[in-house]
Amino acid sequence: MGGVVRINNNEFQKNANTSLVAQLIWKTPGISRVDIARELNLYRSTVTNIISSLIDNEVVYEGEEGSGMSRGGRKPITLHLNERFGIVAGFDIQPSHYRLVLLDITGRTLFEEQGKLPEVDFDSIIIFLMDIVLAQTERIGLPLLAVVAGIPGIVESEHGIIRYAEPFGLRNYDFYDFVSSRYDVLVFVENDANCTAWLDMTVNRNINLGDFICMIADYHEGNYQFDDRAGIGVGIGLCLDGKVYHGSHHSSGEICTLSWRGKSIGQTGLSEELLIKSVNDEEAWAAFMVDLFSSLVPVVSVLDPRVFFIHGRPFSDEAKLRSLLADRCPQFLDVLAKVGCKLYFDTQDATVVAKGAAMMFLQKLFAVPELSEIESKTHFDWDDVVDQVFPAKKTYVKLQQEEAYG
Numbered sequence: 001m002g003g004v005v006r007i008n009n010n011e012f013q014k015n016a017n018t019s020l021v022a023q024l025i026w027k028t029p030g031i032s033r034v035d036i037a038r039e040l041n042l043y044r045s046t047v048t049n050i051i052s053s054l055i056d057n058e059v060v061y062e063g064e065e066g067s068g069m070s071r072g073g074r075k076p077i078t079l080h081l082n083e084r085f086g087i088v089a090g091f092d093i094q095p096s097h098y099r100l101v102l103l104d105i106t107g108r109t110l111f112e113e114q115g116k117l118p119e120v121d122f123d124s125i126i127i128f129l130m131d132i133v134l135a136q137t138e139r140i141g142l143p144l145l146a147v148v149a150g151i152p153g154i155v156e157s158e159h160g161i162i163r164y165a166e167p168f169g170l171r172n173y174d175f176y177d178f179v180s181s182r183y184d185v186l187v188f189v190e191n192d193a194n195c196t197a198w199l200d201m202t203v204n205r206n207i208n209l210g211d212f213i214c215m216i217a218d219y220h221e222g223n224y225q226f227d228d229r230a231g232i233g234v235g236i237g238l239c240l241d242g243k244v245y246h247g248s249h250h251s252s253g254e255i256c257t258l259s260w261r262g263k264s265i266g267q268t269g270l271s272e273e274l275l276i277k278s279v280n281d282e283e284a285w286a287a288f289m290v291d292l293f294s295s296l297v298p299v300v301s302v303l304d305p306r307v308f309f310i311h312g313r314p315f316s317d318e319a320k321l322r323s324l325l326a327d328r329c330p331q332f333l334d335v336l337a338k339v340g341c342k343l344y345f346d347t348q349d350a351t352v353v354a355k356g357a358a359m360m361f362l363q364k365l366f367a368v369p370e371l372s373e374i375e376s377k378t379h380f381d382w383d384d385v386v387d388q389v390f391p392a393k394k395t396y397v398k399l400q401q402e403e404a405y406g
Contacts, residue, residue, distance in 0.1 A: 103359070
């Protein structure tokens with residue numbers, strides 16, 4: 001994008017009002033036009049025009065008449081999101097495996113799959129995943145709105161660039177350009193731990209979570225094609241003032257524990273032998289957890305979060321982990337009590353990163369846009385989303401795709 005970005009204030013306000021109305025329907029299925037106008041303090045005519053447009057574009061449909069009475073004595077007509085408006089694809093791309101989900105715009109899972117990555121370069125991995133998405137999109141018979149990938153590393157999400165992903169050997173990889181030049185779809189990429197923050201924000205969208213921390217961990221089998229070591233990988237997502245926080249250099253949540261030193265391998269100063277054993281050795285796992293959670297004490301103390309979410313297989317035995325913390329790292333539990341932070345485990349769903357990636361798009365779709373976002377390469381508005389649906393596309397693969405395989 002070159003030159004000065006000129007903002008049409010009328011179009012911006014129209015898009016903002018559309019997002020406000022759609023967001024309220026997303027959060028409150030079955031709400032009426034009258035209640036929307038009252039809740040948002042908008043003129044009824046404005047709400048009527050927005051709803052008419054959303055119905056015409058098949059984003060929203062009218063349901064049965066609701067309870068209560070309007071001023072005219074008639075029961076109000078309820079409004080709902082159209083589950084068949086389109087599909088969002090979410091990827092969780094790890095060095096040794098992938099997880100993939102397709103969600104409708106209400107957040108309902110239509111398809112999920114996980115498996116080992118093929119032994120090919122990163123470009124070919126993306127094409128491999130897109131082949132799955134396009135085949136399943138055709139099977140389901142709904143338009144593909146967006147593709148969002150979660151990846152371990154430092155990601156400049158507003159411009160779709162993976163600045164650094166050590167497990168894949170990537171530096172300044174333009175994910176947005178690679179995908180958007182080959183496929184006719186909206187494209188996004190995000191750090192995998194931040195994806196869990198988007199998920200926790202979306203699942204709890206009707207609750208005032210305030211500031212919160214979420215932590216995701218997974219076992220790494222060790223994929224030496226990408227020089228990835230076996231052990232436990234950990235990432236943290238932060239939500240501050242209702243927004244996912246990325247940091248000044250896009251590396252917020254890239255935790256190094258207190259044992260880490262400048263020449264340490266990975267995220268801790270623990271020996272590589274112990275890290276490898278932590279996957280299946282009880283004492284090595286315990287040593288890793290004590291090192292990790294003791295390092296989180298100052299984080300909780302400084303940030304004062306309302307909730308601390310924990311995701312991932314290494315934390316799956318909640319009772320065992322709580323017992324370990326009480327015995328060998330009581331200061332973590334003490335600091336939670338000190339600031340009044342609740343500890344919440346959600347470790348049974350292996351697809352949280354992939355779902356969180358897809359939910360990042362849903363959050364952006366239903367959020368009121370900010371002027372600062374307009375200059376980002378990944379910015380979109382409601383017209384862009386509707387363009388993904390009408391006219392119905394026969395294929396999402398651009399002609400350049402043939403060159404990519406050639």
